[in-house]
Amino acid sequence: MAAQQSQGIQTLLEAEKEAAKIVQQARQYRVQKLKDARAEASKEIEEYKKSKEQEFKAFEASHAGTTINTQAALDTETEAKLQEIDVVFNQKKDAVVNTLLQRATLVQPELHRNLKKINA
Known part of the structure; x- marks a missing residue:
């Protein structure tokens, strides 16, 4: 009977070793699959990029020429507007200076509206 128990224990130990091997193989398989999946994903990412x-x-x-043409048109338009502003400035410069001088030299002394008259 002791031999039978010894043999049963031996069988259980062998089965446990076999199960440990199977678990270890499953872990290695899972790790390898994860590595493969990561490699495949990074490859797909690079291709997409x-x-x-x-x-x-x-x-x-395709749009580089359009940008250059647009920039040239904007530069031309800006130059035209600047010239127009210069013309208007030169036309109205004297009138504005005269108006400013008239306003600056036209002084009409008045008491401030908040100042009350003091009856003396």
Whole structure:
């Protein structure tokens, strides 16, 4: 009977070792699958990033001429407006200076409205 128990214990120990091996293999398999998934995800991310970068470069190239043309048109328009402002300034400069001088030299002394007359 002791031999049978010893043999039963031995069988249980072997089964436990086998189960530990299976668990270890499952862990290794899971770790490997995670590494593979990460590698695949980073590869997909890089491909997506490259495709979006190419799209952006294509968009930028197609609109580069438009930007230059728009900038030239804006520069021309700005110059025209500046010239117009200079013309208006030169036309009205003398009138504005005269108006300012008249207002500055036209002094009419008056008592302040908050000052009360003192009856003496």
